[in-house]
Amino acid sequence: MSRSEKINIMYPPEDILSPSFGNRDNEQIILWMLSNNKFCRWSDFKVEISESTLSGKLNNLISKGLVEKPERDYYQITPTGKEKLSELVYLKESGRRKLNYPPKVIISKRNYDHVALWMVNNNDYCKWSDFREEPLSINQSSLSKNLNLLMTKGFVINENKQYKITPEGKAEYSKMLKLYDLDRQSILEEESKRIEDITKKTIKFFEKYEIEDDELKFRFLNNILKLDYAKVKNTLSNEKDFDKILLFLSINHPNQYPEHISPEEFSSKYDIKKTILDYYVYKIVEENFYPIKFFKLEDEQEKIYFFQSNERVEKVLRAIVKDYIIKLTYLNKLYEKTLNDNSSLNLTQLLDNILDDICDSLFNKNLKESLREFLPEYIKYLAYKIETEKRLIDSLDKLEGIVWQNIPDVFQTYDSPISPHHFIEQSEFKYNLDLEIFKILKPYFSFKLDYLIKQKKFERKKEFNEDLKIVDSDIKLNPKNLELYLLKAIILCLSNKHKGAIELLNKEIDINLAQKEIYASSSFILAFCYMTLGKFEKALNVANELLELYSDIPISYAIKAIVLGYNIIYKFDIQKANEDIALDLIDKTISLDPNKSNKSLFYQLKSSILRELKRYEEAFNAIDIAIDLNPKNICLYFTKIHILISVNRFDDILALLEEGIKEFPEKRKDLLWKKAHIFYKMKEFDEGIKILDSLIELYPEDYELLNSKVYGLAYLEKKEEAIEAAKKLVSLVPNNGNYHDSYGEILMMFNEFKEAINEFQKALELEPYGFFSYETCIKMGNCYKELGEYDLATEYIEKGKKISTGMICELEIKKCWIEKADNYLSEIKQLKQES
Helix, strand or coil: CCCCCCCCCCCCCHHHHCCCCCCCCHHHHHHHHHHCCCCECHHHHHCCCCHHHHHHHHHHHHHCCCEEEEECCEEEECHHHHHHHHHHHHHHHHCCCCCCCCCHHHHCCCCHHHHHHHHHHHCCCECHHHHHCCCCCCCHHHHHHHHHHHHHCCCEEEECCEEEECHHHHHHHHHHHCCCCCCHHHHHHHHHHHHHHHHHHHHHHHHHCCCCCHHHHHHHHHHHHHCCHHHCCCCCCCHHHHHHHHHHHHHCCHHHCCCCCCHHHHHHHHCCCHHHHHHHHHHHHCCCCCCCCEEEEECCCCCEEEEECCCHHHHHHHHHHHHHHHHHHHHHHHCCCCCCCCHHHHHHHHHHHHHHHHECCCECHHHHHHHHHHHHHHHHHHHHHHHHHCCCCCHHHHHHHHHHCCHHHHHHCCCCCCCCCHHHHHCCCCCCCCHHHHHHHHHHCCHHHHHHHHCCCCCCCCCCHHHHHHHHHHHHHCCCCHHHHHHHHHHHHHCCCHHHHHHHHHHHCCCCCCCHHHHHHHHHHHHHHHHHCCCHHHHHHHHHHHHHHCCCCHHHHHHHHHHHHHHHHHCCCHHHCCHHHHHHHHHHHHHHCCCHHHHHHHHHHHHHHHHHCCCHHHHHHHHHHHHHHCCCCHHHHHHHHHHHHHCCCHHHHHHHHHHHHHHCHHHHHHHHHHHHHHHHHCCCHHHHHHHHHHHHHHCCCCHHHHHHHHHHHHHCCCHHHHHHHHHHHHHHCCCCHHHHHHHHHHHHHCCCHHHHHHHHHHHHHHCCCCCCHHHHHHHHHHHHHHCCCHHHHHHHHHHHHHHHCCCCCCHHHHHHHHHHHHHHHHHHHHHHHHC
16 A cells, blocks of 8 residues: 555544543554554644644654654554553553562662652653552652752653653763662663663664764764763753764764764754854863763864774774883883983884884874874873872782883973974965954954054064963963963964964854854954965855854954955865955945954955956055055055066056155165065166165164075176175074075075085074975975986975975965976976986
């Protein structure tokens, strides 16, 4: 028979529909109908049960596994449902309910709150008389006191004189059982009941979300059995959301690598707010909200994977790590060394050995570098556990104590001897965003941001350690001041630590606790970091989420305008690089923001986009408006110069610089220096050098001026003068890697390749993370090419290309050097073929 075919529905007899005594049982009516018909539809039940009552009763029966709904508007009874119906019929005919009672060990203690909790947990419900009658016989006063206590704590509820247990009550019930010396069988029976209840619910969950992978099902069950919803119920009212959060942790497991689902994708697919997902994942994983320890691994693409302590992966990892630690310790004792002797070498070898063992067999080999970062902290964690949990009773415990006693100290001072470019090579391509844009946040901050701006710290700096120490000390004194965390995030951005800024903001700024302005500023910084890392979709998600939350403040539009604007410039997503939408949004932001300084910054951004689109006249119009709005911002003049360079209007640039010198006398040196560079672009090197000589005389300790002069002399092909000036530069400032790079480049320009390589090596030794380091490697590769050492040439050129991904500089400069690198590699390939 087709399910669409009309059938005649059988309904229960009158004694069930309209009982002579007491209220009718709607759940029994539903079960009876399903038992006596092949299936029923919603409309069939509505004949006898009101729609509001029907919804709750059906959902309750489905959650208990008594009824199933294989498809829309199609209900059937399960075998468990048939058993329940038989029980209800029997109890009605016999005139009483069949109750389960606690074991004697619980009853005899006369802890009536425990007795009552056991009763409501092990029966569908209990009535007042159930506690008063044999075998419990609780007196009225004690019963009233203990039931009220359980209800006050939220462990029990009273519905129509029926006492029922709550999720919090179930959690308390599990704790309560541990207070009693139950026999093994009783304990196993109680745990089996709990697992059975949870399993019934998860079956429906798996069916709803079409989860078929047995490994995923197992991990989810493992999580849900260990992490009790009752603990978060007060702050997370929707239990389904909690199940989804555990599903997210279960999906993103190292065993699934490279498969992964981002918080954004998960939120959309499983209909849960990303803010809720992020908050509770952080509480569970980072803050150890539950006693279960979670570990996380982050790969090169910032995909995060989670695994639990004491699950198979962690148990095997722990065994392997312990084995290598013990082996290292014993061999060191044998050769009369300590772990601290040459510890860097020892520990590097230790990590390499562990990684060789666990990669492929336990973890995907592509997680090797993520595990290299993870292992030192994991080893310290193991050492701490052994130190705090092990009692030195027998000889085995004492041996283990000796093995692990110095491990935390050794790893605390461990500094990996891996190539200094190792972590940069693993990072993503970074894009140069104008730091001036941070000034948009000024109205949302107090003195701290003002201080940064006044101190001109919006210039790139190599080190911000002192700034971080100051703000960290302020945070310790006032940990609830969220503005300090924003300030720290900005400093991390300025010091090129964008991932650190993202992690800090996701950890500390919670939408439920932060003021509107704080959360908006946090979103601004997050979007900036994601854009710098080239994570356009993540930045756009942040912008869209904020605009949806707070459409009444200009900064919400500002963030999206910046994201879409830089997408036009850098073309992160060509399909979404709609110039009209981006420019319209910038115009809307300008119209909403009353702050003139902010308006000028957006006109500046607009001019940059228009320059990229080669709409130069419109670009000039936008930057002129920006200057009119904020004539004291010298950065706007430099933006105009950038546009003028694009159309080779050098005379206009020189005129603008002369105007700037009059308007900004305090910036005279910087403007004259810029003028010298413009003369270089015009190939008028003598004029540029004249300006630099005058500046060097006025500012002899500004060695950047001499560095610029060195290149002018080289462009004029004055070999001896150029080399002499470069040699003088490195003798005056021997510890500056960039100056050694300049000296090396000058030597390279005059075909002194061996000497150039020596200078390039010094540059990398002094500043392995220097902004110039990727150029240094490419230039060194070119020198090796010219010397015929093609393997070394290829190695350094490829290294330079890799390092460039982690460096922030003008994209046009970076592209130029990557193009040079590719040309060098093509030459090497051809030279190898010819030889």
